[in-house]
Amino acid sequence: xxxxxxxxxxxxxxxxxxxxxxxxxxxxxxxxxxxxxxxxxxxxxxxxxxxxxxxxxxxxxxxxxxxxxxxxxxxxxxxxxxxxxxxxxxxxxxxxxxxxxxxxxxxxxxxxxxxxxxxxxxxxxxxxxxxxxxxxxxxxxxxxxxxxxxxxxxxxxxxxxxxxxxxxxxxxxxxxxxxxxxxxxxxxxxxxxxxxxxxxxxxxxxxxxxxxxxxxxxxxxxxxxxxxxxxxxxxxxxxxxxxx
Numbered sequence: 001x002x003x004x005x006x007x008x009x010x011x012x013x014x015x016x017x018x019x020x021x022x023x024x025x026x027x028x029x030x031x032x033x034x035x036x037x038x039x040x041x042x043x044x045x046x047x048x049x050x051x052x053x054x055x056x057x058x059x060x061x062x063x064x065x066x067x068x069x070x071x072x073x074x075x076x077x078x079x080x081x082x083x084x085x086x087x088x089x090x091x092x093x094x095x096x097x098x099x100x101x102x103x104x105x106x107x108x109x110x111x112x113x114x115x116x117x118x119x120x121x122x123x124x125x126x127x128x129x130x131x132x133x134x135x136x137x138x139x140x141x142x143x144x145x146x147x148x149x150x151x152x153x154x155x156x157x158x159x160x161x162x163x164x165x166x167x168x169x170x171x172x173x174x175x176x177x178x179x180x181x182x183x184x185x186x187x188x189x190x191x192x193x194x195x196x197x198x199x200x201x202x203x204x205x206x207x208x209x210x211x212x213x214x215x216x217x218x219x220x221x222x223x224x225x226x227x228x229x230x231x232x233x234x235x236x237x238x239x240x241x242x243x244x
Contacts, residue, residue, distance in 0.1 A: 004117040007184065007196040008048075009071055029057040031226040032109055035139060035241065036063060041106030045133055047096050048114050052078025052089060059087035066090040068099060097122045101133035108133050110142045113237070116201040123201055124211060131215040134244040140217065143239050147178065147204045153236065154180075164189045178202050208240070217242035 032054070036044065042064050046055040049067035051074045059065045059082065067089050069075055075091045082089045096110075097118055108130045116123055130140045151173070158169040171182040182198040203211070205222075212220055220242045224235030231238050 003197045003199055005070070007198055010194060010196065012050075012071075025053050025057055027226045028111055029054060029061065031228065031239075032058060032107070032141065033061050033063070035141065036107055039106070039137075039139065041138070043105045044107040044109060045101070045105045046109050046111070047099065047130075048110075049078065049091070050074050052081055052091065054109065054111055055089045055091070056081045056085060056087060059089045060085055066092065066105070068092045068094045068096065070095055097126045097129065099129050099133065101129075103132070103135045105133055106135055106138045108138070108140045110140075110144075112143060113145055113200075115142055115144045116203065117199075118201075120201060124214075127211055127215050131217060131244055136244055138244045140212075140242045140244070141239070142242075143237055144208070145200075145202055146208060146238050147202050148233055149235060149237055150180070150202055152234070173202075178204075205238070208238075212240070212242050217244065219243040 032044070035041070043066070044058060044063050045066045045068065046052075046058070047068045049055045049069045050071075052067055055065045055067035056078060065088075067075075067078060069078075069091075070093065072093050075093055078089065078091050082091075110130070115126070118126070130142075134140060154171075154173055156171055158167075158171070160167045166187045168185040168187070169182050171180055173180050178201060180198075180200045180202055182200075184196045184198060186192075186194040186196075209220060220240060222231035223229060223239040223241070224231040224237070226239065
């Protein structure tokens, strides 16, 4: 089992619904909604979608949403949330590096640092899949860390409290591979303890632009937040909109 399969099937679901606030979800979906309205888009793919916080909110805004994730339990939570809000989302269990859509969507969104989990070849395969999934004139929106955002704030240790769970991350940055290697420990108040590794490829700004252009993306725009401000050095993430 790959590290990301163990992490996202066993560890991450325990805290997935506690990480992002309602304010963050509102901000992110407002940006996506604005982009879709400005371009007269109707269909959107959310990948990976986790428990559907983005997908269900976009569906409530009136968009046609498909949501893909590897974890069936998180997808069930998403389906229940969609039912509770009386909206329709096509939740699909699948692997983001093997999805095989052809010109099916106006927009593909990959939100909350959900890129870089795989080998360089597999990461590039996901970008190619995203490109092929889009209709001509569609937009790929990806939020990610890059070396320019991560290294200035890098620390070897992180600690968070999520309701009944303490999360501890020990991390190192391998300058030869440009990967952030981590060990995660999830300790619950009832005594449950889960440990999981992680290994995330952190691309530089230039590397990521080259990869996107290689797939055929054009008119690439970069932002430093969901208010749409241009990306500048010092921002804590990068948001990229690339057109097919």
